[in-house]
Amino acid sequence: MSLDNTQSIVEDSPITSELIQKYEKLFTLTPEKMRSIVDAFVETLKRGLEQYGQVVPMIPAFVFGWPTGEETGDYLALDLGGTNLRVCLVTLSGGGKFDIKQKKYRLTEEQKQMEGSLLFDFCADSLSAFLESAQAEGTIKAGAELPMGFTFSYPCQQDRIDHGILIRWTKGFGNPNVEGFDVTQLFADSLKKHNVPVSLTALVNDTTGALIASHYTNPRTRIGVILGTGCNAAYAERVGNIPKMKDLGIPDDTLMSINCEWGAFDSFEHKHLPRTKYDEIIDLTSNKPHEQAFEKCISGRYLGEIFRLVMKELIDEGVIFLGKDTSKLNEEYCFDTAYLSTMESDMTPELLTIVSVFSQHYKIETTLAERQFFKALANLIGTRSARLASCGMAAIVKKLDILDEGCSIGIDGSLYDMYPGFKERIHEGLTDIFGEKGKNVVTHHAEDGSGLGSAIIAAMTKTRKDKGFFTNL
Numbered sequence: 001m002s003l004d005n006t007q008s009i010v011e012d013s014p015i016t017s018e019l020i021q022k023y024e025k026l027f028t029l030t031p032e033k034m035r036s037i038v039d040a041f042v043e044t045l046k047r048g049l050e051q052y053g054q055v056v057p058m059i060p061a062f063v064f065g066w067p068t069g070e071e072t073g074d075y076l077a078l079d080l081g082g083t084n085l086r087v088c089l090v091t092l093s094g095g096g097k098f099d100i101k102q103k104k105y106r107l108t109e110e111q112k113q114m115e116g117s118l119l120f121d122f123c124a125d126s127l128s129a130f131l132e133s134a135q136a137e138g139t140i141k142a143g144a145e146l147p148m149g150f151t152f153s154y155p156c157q158q159d160r161i162d163h164g165i166l167i168r169w170t171k172g173f174g175n176p177n178v179e180g181f182d183v184t185q186l187f188a189d190s191l192k193k194h195n196v197p198v199s200l201t202a203l204v205n206d207t208t209g210a211l212i213a214s215h216y217t218n219p220r221t222r223i224g225v226i227l228g229t230g231c232n233a234a235y236a237e238r239v240g241n242i243p244k245m246k247d248l249g250i251p252d253d254t255l256m257s258i259n260c261e262w263g264a265f266d267s268f269e270h271k272h273l274p275r276t277k278y279d280e281i282i283d284l285t286s287n288k289p290h291e292q293a294f295e296k297c298i299s300g301r302y303l304g305e306i307f308r309l310v311m312k313e314l315i316d317e318g319v320i321f322l323g324k325d326t327s328k329l330n331e332e333y334c335f336d337t338a339y340l341s342t343m344e345s346d347m348t349p350e351l352l353t354i355v356s357v358f359s360q361h362y363k364i365e366t367t368l369a370e371r372q373f374f375k376a377l378a379n380l381i382g383t384r385s386a387r388l389a390s391c392g393m394a395a396i397v398k399k400l401d402i403l404d405e406g407c408s409i410g411i412d413g414s415l416y417d418m419y420p421g422f423k424e425r426i427h428e429g430l431t432d433i434f435g436e437k438g439k440n441v442v443t444h445h446a447e448d449g450s451g452l453g454s455a456i457i458a459a460m461t462k463t464r465k466d467k468g469f470f471t472n473l
């Protein structure tokens with residue numbers, strides 16, 4: 001753990017170098033450990049392709065091949081992610097050109113728990129309002145029934161493109177009566193109730209959307225990753241390498257997008273990830289104990305809470321905030337992951353941004369030693385997250401056997417886009433795993449998978465069905 005500011009201040013405080021080393025040890029991933037995680041990960045990916053019902057389900061997304069760039073037309077995309085509901089009108093003009101008009105609604109905590117049908121009613125309502133205003137502006141014709149991609153970023157078992165049974169909620173959602181049901185049917189029921197004229201063409205995971213949208217603009221893309229509130233990856237696999245699909249009669253050489261749902265890696269068994277007691281607390285106090293083990297160590301929903309749990313421990317041990325009222329830190333998930341990124345960006349000698357994080361949001365005055373420690377702790381938690389994410393990416397690269405030829409990974413999400421140094425840490429992780437060859441794997445900001453990607457997939461699906469290719473899938 002490196003402390004940027006004067007060492008003497010640290011030595012005078014209860015934050016001793018032994019204490020710092022303790023956290024360093026807990027959160028540091030050695031290259032050796034990373035390589036063993038990658039090996040276990042590759043095996044897990046293969047198991048998911050072999051059989052249905054595996055912990056990492058490797059879900060065939062029924063998106064065949066790559067976009068050509070020549071897809072055209074107007075499409076709707078509705079994106080129910082971890083934080084927002086977004087409605088988009090996407091115009092594809094061919095030649096890789098597109099235009100997006102969108103509206104975003106922040107989801108409240110209450111909406112994430114209310115009766116499932118009410119959540120879908122809210123989606124239908126928002127879509128209806130969006131369509132009305134687009135019609136009033138003349139961007140779409142009244143009465144036109146546009147094809148829609150529904151980006152639903154939770155694990156759904158699919159047996160065709162416009163159908164998907166929710167396996168489990170993730171990212172803190174818990175709406176009753178959705179798990180085990182076909183979400184496209186639930187949504188169609190709400191659309192009917194609200195008289196919304198759309199035809200649901202494709203159910204899309206955000207990672208599949210990111211993969212396809214990124215390939216549309218950068219054909220070297222082989223993997224799409226989301227590192228935001230949740231985390232996950234998708235890639236294209238030859239059908240011949242997906243034993244569980246062999247009865248569908250799809251030619252072996254056909255490429256099929258796979259939504260890995262890698263957030264579930266090491267769930268239940270907890271054999272491979274070096275989980276700390278903070279990870280265990282998060283897991284056991286979550287609405288989904290034992291699930292999403294990998295995601296809980298990596299994604300934006302959890303990093304701030306890991307940080308808060310370390311602070312709580314140090315408050316209880318009398319190491320930090322001595323004699324201060326720390327009651328505002330008692331509430332679960334009250335420490336936003338964005339603060340870790342703010343703290344890591346603070347380059348002032350006195351760490352003044354960190355001063356204001358604590359004084360403004362929690363009414364706590366901090367010492368410089370505490371702030372130095374917090375900055376270093378944020379770095380440890382953020383670095384572990386990036387390095388674990390690189391283990392997942394390395395596993396897919398290894399599974400596809402494309403390390404020598406190299407590839408690009410399209411990544412979207414707040415951690416990749418906003419967290420200082422996250423991208424560099426991923427790349428350092430890849431070279432720790434693969435040596436110099438790790439540099440053959442590059443990353444780039446993914447195109448908007450949930451909007452553009454979803455629309456392109458709706459277009460690809462329409463074309464495929466018009467051409468009579470697997471019209472029942």
Ligand code: BGC
Pocket residue numbers: 081082152153154155170171205206207226228229230231232233261263295
């Ligand atoms: C979900 C995935 C999703 C990821 C990123 C995870 O919690 O299970 O379906 O792709 O979050 O949004």
